[in-house]
Amino acid sequence: MKLIQAVIKPFKLDEVKEALVDMGIYGMTVSEVKGFGRQKGHKETYRGTEYTIEFVPKTRLDVAVPDDKVQAVVDAIVRAAKTGTIGDGKVFVMDLQETVRVRTGETGSNAL
Amino acid sequence: MKLIQAVIKPFKLDEVKEALVDMGIYGMTVSEVKGFGRQKGHKETYRGTEYTIEFVPKTRLDVAVPDDKVQAVVDAIVRAAKTGTIGDGKVFVMDLQETVRVRTGETGSNAL
Amino acid sequence: MKLIQAVIKPFKLDEVKEALVDMGIYGMTVSEVKGFGRQKGHKETYRGTEYTIEFVPKTRLDVAVPDDKVQAVVDAIVRAAKTGTIGDGKVFVMDLQETVRVRTGETGSNAL
Amino acid sequence: MRKIVMYSLGVFWIGFLCLAQPLFAQNAVPDAAEAGTVAVTESLSSTAEIALPVVAQGEEAAPWAPDTGDTTWILVCSALVLAMTAPGLAMFYGGMARKKNALNTIFMSFIILCLISVQWVLWGYSLAFGPDVGKMVGNLDWMFLNNVAAAGPSPYAGTIPDYAFMVFQLVFAVITVALISGAVAERMKLSAFLLFAVLWATFIYDPLAHWVWGGGWIGDLGALDFAGGTVVHISSAAAALAGAIMVGKRRGFLKDYMAPHNLPLTVIGASLLWFGWFGFNAGSALSAGTQAATAFVVTNTAAAMGGLSWAFAEWMYRGKPTALGAASGAVAGLVAITPAAGFVGPMSALVIGLGAGVLCYMAVFMKAKLGYDDALDVVAVHGVGGTWGAIATGLFANPVFSGGAAGLFFGNPGQLWKQVVAVAATWAFVFVGSLIILKIVDLIVGLRVTEEEEQRGLDLGQHNETAYS
Amino acid sequence: MRKIVMYSLGVFWIGFLCLAQPLFAQNAVPDAAEAGTVAVTESLSSTAEIALPVVAQGEEAAPWAPDTGDTTWILVCSALVLAMTAPGLAMFYGGMARKKNALNTIFMSFIILCLISVQWVLWGYSLAFGPDVGKMVGNLDWMFLNNVAAAGPSPYAGTIPDYAFMVFQLVFAVITVALISGAVAERMKLSAFLLFAVLWATFIYDPLAHWVWGGGWIGDLGALDFAGGTVVHISSAAAALAGAIMVGKRRGFLKDYMAPHNLPLTVIGASLLWFGWFGFNAGSALSAGTQAATAFVVTNTAAAMGGLSWAFAEWMYRGKPTALGAASGAVAGLVAITPAAGFVGPMSALVIGLGAGVLCYMAVFMKAKLGYDDALDVVAVHGVGGTWGAIATGLFANPVFSGGAAGLFFGNPGQLWKQVVAVAATWAFVFVGSLIILKIVDLIVGLRVTEEEEQRGLDLGQHNETAYS
Amino acid sequence: MRKIVMYSLGVFWIGFLCLAQPLFAQNAVPDAAEAGTVAVTESLSSTAEIALPVVAQGEEAAPWAPDTGDTTWILVCSALVLAMTAPGLAMFYGGMARKKNALNTIFMSFIILCLISVQWVLWGYSLAFGPDVGKMVGNLDWMFLNNVAAAGPSPYAGTIPDYAFMVFQLVFAVITVALISGAVAERMKLSAFLLFAVLWATFIYDPLAHWVWGGGWIGDLGALDFAGGTVVHISSAAAALAGAIMVGKRRGFLKDYMAPHNLPLTVIGASLLWFGWFGFNAGSALSAGTQAATAFVVTNTAAAMGGLSWAFAEWMYRGKPTALGAASGAVAGLVAITPAAGFVGPMSALVIGLGAGVLCYMAVFMKAKLGYDDALDVVAVHGVGGTWGAIATGLFANPVFSGGAAGLFFGNPGQLWKQVVAVAATWAFVFVGSLIILKIVDLIVGLRVTEEEEQRGLDLGQHNETAYS
């Protein structure tokens, strides 16, 4: 199994989620993060003092999948999350040694 | 060493934390996430427009442990987090190649 | 490639970020987490009821780097994040099997 | 399904429209009678000692005209007291709730404002202030505001329109009921609370207001309650205690982290309560004269001293003063000065406020010891503060300010006894009555939400809404 | 660059200072004339039926003095109505917006308060209430408040200073324009809205106010509008509809999650609207007498019933009452009672509030069906509620309360027809006029922000600020 | 330990009770004397030009009765001004603070309201308005409100009760001290600020109020200050400057991200300030007549123009107007019109507001240049705005509106000079006096929290609370 961690633009979450559901992936975990990269933040001015916001709001998606689906899922995420502009994000793939479903205690791919 | 990542129901955090403390685990990191899975969200209606909230609030717990404790910790988490109903969550285990304690620079298991 | 996950004190984020930028690392992802460890939280009293806040606010930094930079980056983070007091945090290093840049589809070290 | 509901709403509404027709037809009759001649004054003669004299009927029957200054005063004060319930109390309570229950807590104050406003014009006012029946309650002659003169003076305050007095009393009824919601917050079912509210207003508040202000036995007894220490504060606290006991503790009480979710909201709510309380206390003079000015001053003084004394008590006892403490102390001071406002001077107000802050601060520790879960401390603040205020009125009432009534420290020990009787009667009547009503409500709809719903929060459970998105 | 801007600001400001000189010099002339002698009363004689009589010019020309009670009343009511716009409406609307647009939505109400306050003293008041031109509009004699007597009585209300009447009307103009912003929220350009606001106030609101209250044809016709059902509510709703259509739907309308970002803010805003509405309706009596007291009572009654009826309709139809629903219902009740406030009794107010809650609740479903995006439901609440209120005034007006005017249920079927004419004329005039103004504004500056900006939110896009940090 | 603290609280409280006894006994004496005969009027004869005439003592000594309209007016205005401090200023400042300091910032306004309310009735009022000593300060004859007639007229305003005037002045003292907290926010110790507040109110504010309004030398000089441009705004700004310098910069000043944590709160706070300011300015007429109406109108006009001018200055200079800017500009306009409110017309108010918006906008850049850290811009808004307003009063005062006083543009160049003297004297006296007091406070308790506490935030450090959970 692999854990796929994707950092994407927040407004792309719905599209990515649907792309995954379409391929039969029904589980994922989402969190709000702040990204720092090529895409620059914005400036804010309050009463004469100017601030640069370097971090851009991003969404992180964690999906655990069996090995045979990794490539397809990564491709699907990339396709759905792409706008072609800077800041589209990254997909990271990590090895997952074990998965347990808390409710049933099932392990391995069955737990996904 | 392994990194154990558990996605659980938020109100189970205290029980899980205590179970870990009882086994002598004194370090962990917690974040608020949103889960998507078998457990469905709820609907909200505002002035005649209905919205489906597909994501359910979940809590993620990251615990790094030495190899010999992995099984015990996973078991403890599963036991404490279990309600037996849909949405109880998942535990993921990943390989951890190095750990450093920032304060002292210690590495490996000593840093946990 | 490796994924470096650092849990640090929130107010050290700027220093750590600058240390990384100085070494030529231009990408990272940041999230707000709560830590549980040696550093204890504080107590709050509301109208006669006292609560202990066991979790301390922390910041998590995820940086993916090519293998040859791992040691330097870990060292830089440790140096910048250190105050020498309890609660300075931890750095975890994990193996990263693949990285994809969503915008271009590039993979591997090129995608970082 | 949808259509049916729509139709039924339509029918119900047209039905009401038809039913209502005779009401306002009726309504027209007495109003059309010469304004200035109030048919009910006779039956009210027994309340003459609390009512201002009805304006003399001039020769040539010049039509009665209200005093514009007094009328402005009472209308403005009515608006101020209304603002105490919403947004004041809504914010004060809402901020103290946990995030998952914030909206439900706010909703309670708001919907009670709606509900009791309607109850009052339908029958509440008549039961409380209508022609007396055995010193216990008003009769139903003023139901639907029949016999309440739109263009004539109030029998209780001769320089202002009857409607102005009626609406000023309305906002008192509203806030009394709304206060109770703090004790049962975060777990009581909305339907149960609404049913409780209507029954409680009708069978507890309306008679009690009659006892004290409407010509009933407590007023006759000579107990002093300028603006509602017993009627409003002790009564809401006694009901709150009954509610906290009957509804039971919140899941995780004294164990889970239940810190206020938004303290700025709470402090702002307390500030608005303070602002509105000027209407409450100084408005109770029913005229914009020197008594109103005095009541205004002592209200401010007691609030300020209450805030300081709670904060300093915390400072001494816990090491740090809290914002929640200062806000609570100011409210405690306001509660305590309420029965005394027109009768005492500013130096006495300092003592009353000081006592309120310290006593109520100590009282919040009670619930943990005694084991009932008064979620937002209605008993500690309104019960203890109101009782202290009623007693203090019997100590500090000063003829210089009251224009007559005196307390123990001004040579009239008998007053203290009357105050104790009024306090005890109120606690007993309201506590027992509230228990009975709660039991009935429990049988009909059940008092409490399910455990699962309590855990998810009442915002989702009762309203399908989240406070913040 | 920076210097240049600074200089230009300086010059512009000194320029204004010089320009302004003659204005207040001019200003001085009529004011210096004997107070109490108002030159314009003649030209206003045609409005005599709505104006209170100008105080009799006593022998020996004792200087005119205002009634202190009435003056206090109108000044306080003016402050209350001002508070309806900011913070009231700002919070009500701001809480309903999404987080990324929250500040922009709040800003709209605030800046409109600033803008229209200035427009009104410069020329708005003169157009609306100045000497009549053909029953259609006021002339410019009162521009810059020339010929408005600082020390004399208002020709519209003889017991209060002319300035008090002027500022009371000012806050009505302000809120009418601010209301429109709810329909176009979350996507309209600030510059476009400001330009629209000035044009709309000048060419739509000012004439319309003149038609109804300033001596124009609707007032002459005998249509009843106590506090602004047509002038304020229907007119803002008609403009809102035009705006929603012309500006277009929000990206993701009916698809994305667009839940209110802060419902406590919205409920508190609704409470402040309720509080301020007493100034709006009871203040419209222009004197602190029995009519003000009645208007106060029916306002409260309709608001309460509106809140209950919307909440109960939801309960029946959706299974759960919402806080947003109760708050919206109260506002709907307030809207509906506005034209009727001085003319009907409290039992009629119950029916009016009941109808408002149910009708407006049904109306919010309209926009999804008809496909226009009235973001914060101005049309459903103010349009439907205002229309129902204007019609209801023609049904329920009761001589007992109105001191004369009667509706269908009190034997005067003709009144209903007049109400219908006034309503229809207002909808038509304002809708068409607003479309034209919006078209012009679109050509000059463009109505809408870019798609990218809409996505990031108008707080960043229009103001470079975030509501919460 | 716990018991000991409890006991000590009890003893301290009973002690106060005993001590207080003679106070209200004393209190009774003059009040019992015939109301209407004010013993102190003689010593006040020198202030006759600012005081309204004491009502004539009618034959047959009919008891004095206040004017109900004026009394309502002043009591309502007192409540409005109180609401400026809390919730108004508390929200305005609280929203601008960072999240970790939000509650502490709000707490400051709230606790100052408590503290100065008590200081004022104990000795502040006597020092400010009591019988004059050498044109510099009042004596202690009115301490504990002795010799202040609960049932008699104010020697400063003969149509209202003495207590009404006293409490109206109380809320001015409160807000002046609360304003200072903005400059030292986010780093000053609570204990230090409270000690400073009592000393500053006693040794700076009370004498200054005496100089201008209580019969002191500035009033004698003929300098105009209608509602407190010097007394309230310049004085709080001068103290703020001293505070910012003495307490030092916040860690990370001009480097870290210090954006307001909740701008909706700030805009709502500004709206409530605007609302309350009607009480501040129009209430300062001390009677509900034409001058109150004029003050009301110019207050609104200057606020509106101030908001527009700051927002447009930003638009020109930075590309986008901000919500914080519009809110700040409105406050700047309100500050500037304060000394002029009863003396100028609405067209002059436009110029005053325009100037205030632009000047204060430019002034906020000052602190970065000069290097002091006035956290929430008290100096820029109240110092610059107040100075501009005081000068502008000397330019625009118009006999048509002031009933006498004239400025440079109305033929009286001498007035400008008097204004400059008053402004300069206020800045100098307050700045130097504040430095001395701060030095003393620093020696006793230390001005500043530890660096670690500053970093964690003062909410946790000073109160052990978090604003939001």
Ligand SMILES: Nc1ncnc2c1ncn2[C@@H]1O[C@H](COP(=O)(O)OP(=O)(O)O)[C@@H](O)[C@H]1O
């Ligand atoms: N080396 C990295 N490690 C962790 N996260 C990264 C890294 N590089 C980029 N990211 C994340 O990906 C987001 C997008 O990256 P960015 O450089 O802005 O655009 P792009 O991927 O189009 O080059 C960043 O905001 C950050 O959250």
Ligand SMILES: Nc1ncnc2c1ncn2[C@@H]1O[C@H](COP(=O)(O)OP(=O)(O)O)[C@@H](O)[C@H]1O
């Ligand atoms: N494949 C997955 N990858 C990442 N997180 C997952 C995955 N499947 C489930 N989760 C997380 O686990 C939570 C519980 O899963 P769910 O399917 O609702 O219940 P159960 O584990 O009882 O079948 C989800 O809300 C989600 O956060």
Ligand SMILES: Nc1ncnc2c1ncn2[C@@H]1O[C@H](COP(=O)(O)OP(=O)(O)O)[C@@H](O)[C@H]1O
């Ligand atoms: N075993 C662990 N697994 C995951 N996170 C940990 C672990 N131990 C510590 N942490 C994180 O590191 C933070 C700092 O650890 P702590 O024990 O307080 O201090 P120190 O590293 O100085 O000993 C904790 O707040 C927690 O977020």
